[in-house]
Amino acid sequence: MKTEIQNKLQQMVEQNLIDIEEAKEKGKKVIGLYCLYSPAELAVAAGAIPLPLCGTRNDPIQAAEEVLPRNLCPLIKSSYGFAATGTCPYFRFSDFLVADTTCDGKKKMYELLSAFKPLHVLQLPQNQDPSSALPFWLEEVKKCKGFIERQTGVSITDAKLSAAIRLMNQERLAQKALMDLAKIKPSPISGMDLLTILFRTGFFADKAQGIRLIHEIAAEIRNDASQGMHPFSPHAPRILLTGVPVGLGSDKVIKLLEAAGGNVVCFESCSGYKKVFQIDETIDPLQAIAEQYLSTPCSVMSPNQGRLDLLDRLIKEFSVDGVVDLTWQACHTYNVESYNIGKFVQEKHRLPFLHLETDFSEADTETLRVRIEAFLEMVIK
Amino acid sequence: MKTEIQNKLQQMVEQNLIDIEEAKEKGKKVIGLYCLYSPAELAVAAGAIPLPLCGTRNDPIQAAEEVLPRNLCPLIKSSYGFAATGTCPYFRFSDFLVADTTCDGKKKMYELLSAFKPLHVLQLPQNQDPSSALPFWLEEVKKCKGFIERQTGVSITDAKLSAAIRLMNQERLAQKALMDLAKIKPSPISGMDLLTILFRTGFFADKAQGIRLIHEIAAEIRNDASQGMHPFSPHAPRILLTGVPVGLGSDKVIKLLEAAGGNVVCFESCSGYKKVFQIDETIDPLQAIAEQYLSTPCSVMSPNQGRLDLLDRLIKEFSVDGVVDLTWQACHTYNVESYNIGKFVQEKHRLPFLHLETDFSEADTETLRVRIEAFLEMVIK
Numbered sequence: 001m002k003t004e005i006q007n008k009l010q011q012m013v014e015q016n017l018i019d020i021e022e023a024k025e026k027g028k029k030v031i032g033l034y035c036l037y038s039p040a041e042l043a044v045a046a047g048a049i050p051l052p053l054c055g056t057r058n059d060p061i062q063a064a065e066e067v068l069p070r071n072l073c074p075l076i077k078s079s080y081g082f083a084a085t086g087t088c089p090y091f092r093f094s095d096f097l098v099a100d101t102t103c104d105g106k107k108k109m110y111e112l113l114s115a116f117k118p119l120h121v122l123q124l125p126q127n128q129d130p131s132s133a134l135p136f137w138l139e140e141v142k143k144c145k146g147f148i149e150r151q152t153g154v155s156i157t158d159a160k161l162s163a164a165i166r167l168m169n170q171e172r173l174a175q176k177a178l179m180d181l182a183k184i185k186p187s188p189i190s191g192m193d194l195l196t197i198l199f200r201t202g203f204f205a206d207k208a209q210g211i212r213l214i215h216e217i218a219a220e221i222r223n224d225a226s227q228g229m230h231p232f233s234p235h236a237p238r239i240l241l242t243g244v245p246v247g248l249g250s251d252k253v254i255k256l257l258e259a260a261g262g263n264v265v266c267f268e269s270c271s272g273y274k275k276v277f278q279i280d281e282t283i284d285p286l287q288a289i290a291e292q293y294l295s296t297p298c299s300v301m302s303p304n305q306g307r308l309d310l311l312d313r314l315i316k317e318f319s320v321d322g323v324v325d326l327t328w329q330a331c332h333t334y335n336v337e338s339y340n341i342g343k344f345v346q347e348k349h350r351l352p353f354l355h356l357e358t359d360f361s362e363a364d365t366e367t368l369r370v371r372i373e374a375f376l377e378m379v380i381k
Numbered sequence: 382m383k384t385e386i387q388n389k390l391q392q393m394v395e396q397n398l399i400d401i402e403e404a405k406e407k408g409k410k411v412i413g414l415y416c417l418y419s420p421a422e423l424a425v426a427a428g429a430i431p432l433p434l435c436g437t438r439n440d441p442i443q444a445a446e447e448v449l450p451r452n453l454c455p456l457i458k459s460s461y462g463f464a465a466t467g468t469c470p471y472f473r474f475s476d477f478l479v480a481d482t483t484c485d486g487k488k489k490m491y492e493l494l495s496a497f498k499p500l501h502v503l504q505l506p507q508n509q510d511p512s513s514a515l516p517f518w519l520e521e522v523k524k525c526k527g528f529i530e531r532q533t534g535v536s537i538t539d540a541k542l543s544a545a546i547r548l549m550n551q552e553r554l555a556q557k558a559l560m561d562l563a564k565i566k567p568s569p570i571s572g573m574d575l576l577t578i579l580f581r582t583g584f585f586a587d588k589a590q591g592i593r594l595i596h597e598i599a600a601e602i603r604n605d606a607s608q609g610m611h612p613f614s615p616h617a618p619r620i621l622l623t624g625v626p627v628g629l630g631s632d633k634v635i636k637l638l639e640a641a642g643g644n645v646v647c648f649e650s651c652s653g654y655k656k657v658f659q660i661d662e663t664i665d666p667l668q669a670i671a672e673q674y675l676s677t678p679c680s681v682m683s684p685n686q687g688r689l690d691l692l693d694r695l696i697k698e699f700s701v702d703g704v705v706d707l708t709w710q711a712c713h714t715y716n717v718e719s720y721n722i723g724k725f726v727q728e729k730h731r732l733p734f735l736h737l738e739t740d741f742s743e744a745d746t747e748t749l750r751v752r753i754e755a756f757l758e759m760v761i762k
Contacts, residue, residue: 067720068717068720069713069716069717069719069738071452071710071711071716071738072713072716072717101507101508101683103485103713104484104485104486104681104713104714105485105713105717107507107683107714108680108683108713108714108717108718109717110683111683111684111717111718111721112717112720112721121683123506123507123508123510123513123514124507125504126482126488126504126505126507127482127504129504132504132517132520132521133504136513136517139513140513299489300485302482302488302489302491302492302502303492329452330452330711330713332450332453332484332485332486332489332711332713333485333488333489335450335452335453336449336450336453336486336489336490336492336493337489337492338450339448339449339493340492340493357450357452
């Protein structure tokens with residue numbers, strides 16, 4: 001990434017912390033959200049600042065393990081550890097929390113997390129059946145709206161919800177435009193840069209400012225590309241990373257892939273392509289929110305055909321040469337699902353496939369490096 | 382256990398295998414059930430034989446690990462392994478399978494299991510809210526009834542359901558009467574004997590015969606007790622085992638506890654006291670089934686106050702001296718919940734508490750023995 005962009009991002013991250021503090025002093029509420037299924041539109045419609053709180057760093061995990069089992073997903077331990085140690089400014093800013101029963105580990109961790117801040121947990125169905133799961137989920141979204149209204153003292157009208165949907169759709173469009181730059185061959189952006197920009201802009205209190213910034217950066221990269229600038233050789237294998245979400249601090253696999261000469265061109269995860277959906281602006285806003293969020297193809301859904309459909313599309317659109325499936329340690333749903341994902345990638349797309357299970361620590365970095373280098377050698381350009 | 386009882390049990394287990402084969406030849410259907418949430422009454426009402434299929438042996442786990450992750454609950458791996466290797470007669474007998482989305486691991490394993498036999502999965506809610514989870518669950522029970530009707534060609538009437546509820550209530554009453562023998566001080570039955578009788582009678586095709594046998598055995602043990610016979614010293618610490626279900630083959634912790642001089646007097650698990658509920662015979666049968674099954678206090682429920690309530694009652698009723706909480710490796714819900722269970726046992730009941738996480742193998746037997754012996758020394762009689 002160019003130094004100017006890096007500096008601008010860093011400066012805006014720092015300014016954003018000050019902005020949030022000032023907004024809170026003026027009475028604005030901050031809502032911490034866990035997991036992609038928790039609808040940020042409800043927070044935006046209540047005039048609150050939504051902040052994503054899933055932990056992506058290793059530091060607070062040791063403290064979390066005083067209460068949580070060691071054999072648990074590092075993302076869950078990191079999230080709890082940040083709360084327990086008070087070391088995440090975004091958690092400290094949060095007036096209350098919204099989460100959902102995504103997976104077994106998170107669901108049970110939230111019981112303990114509720115000791116720190118008021119917490120509302122949406123009951124997430126375990127499939128996406130439009131005749132049973134969807135109406136149940138719509139009621140859950142309504143209950144969550146009621147909780148946010150009570151906590152903020154703001155009445156969330158349909159008009160406010162529709163405006164929130166439009167704003168969030170704009171944000172997701174900007175993120176998608178940025179991600180889609182990597183469809184260019186050779187890609188003008190590295191996976192680490194893509195991740196860094198998406199991660200850093202994800203905490204901006206001023207959504208409009210964040211959207212402008214993403215578009216500015218994308219335009220600059222597109223301009224560089226038109227002048228033939230690209231970070232990797234044109235022969236670099238184009239890798240799609242699927243599976244669990246990643247963020248700064250839980251990025252070792254991306255770093256290893258790109259250090260070994262691969263280019264991560266697409267993230268098929270809820271920190272990447274899964275989150276750039278568009279919510280229908282033409283129907284009842286709560287219904288539209290419920291429908292779109294429930295359709296998120298996370299491995300907690302059973303069956304999860306949506307993930308195969310999305311992978312199928314992304315493998316073609318991003319001209320992918322190989323697929324790496326990342327599972328956080330002890331994430332059972334992604335871990336079990338990997339068997340069928342591997343079969344799909346290898347049999348239908350005839351592409352090399354690598355499944356990695358790891359955590360946020362550096363303990364297995366050398367083993368991973370060896371496996372990743374061997375994998376990239378198999379990826380024929 | 383007296384040799385006569387042992388022999389009788391063994392002989393009836395062998396006869397039962399022949400009975401099931403003969404019943405199948407006459408056109409009777411066999412339904413394999415996973416997990417306590419799957420209502421056996423629906424199978425009984427359809428004139429079919431319900432068989433519990435959750436794996437309790439280590440042998441088939443290696444084969445399962447060719448498809449499933451190693452870092453997964455041994456019960457799940459054992460269940461899948463029995464199917465994949467064809468080594469469980471009860472699985473082979475099953476014409477079709479009924480399961481539910483209890484936990485992440487099972488839910489995703491069932492996707493792979495459905496390759497072997499027709500499988501219906503009930504969508505289990507993740508809490509027990511009477512206004513949202515219960516009506517959703519009732520619909521799931523109805524769908525399951527429809528599936529069993531289509532598979533068996535039998536129409537399940539309310540009259541048949543009510544008769545099935547009465548029969549299963551009788552079975553559960555018999556099982557409860559057997560378990561309640563251990564309330565006598567000193568207990569006239571060891572935990573291993575209790576487990577063996579419950580496990581072996583759990584596969585009987587002829588429910589009425591099984592009920593009679595349990596009552597006969599209980600009467601014999603009660604008679605022995607009245608003559609002062611009991612397997613342990615009157616000073617043996619009375620242990621309550623809580624947590625995951627156990628069966629023959631996954632019984633090492635019970636064996637170790639009793640070899641070290643403790644007497645396991647109560648199983649607070651779905652292989653023990655959680656399953657001896659009574660279904661209301663006075664209301665609509667499907668509603669009664671839905672209500673009672675949903676109230677099962679498994680750790681997959683969040684919150685799971687019912688487990689604390691049940692523990693509270695059992696600790697008093699069985700005059701318990703110490704509590705051991707057993708978690709199968711990587712069972713996140715029991716593993717995370719153990720933190721609050723430990724606090725409850727130690728703070729409210731002032732009893733020694735030991736949390737063990739293990740699998741079905743013998744790899745950690747010596748470590749467990751040391752920990753269990755040290756724990757029993759803390760248990761003051």
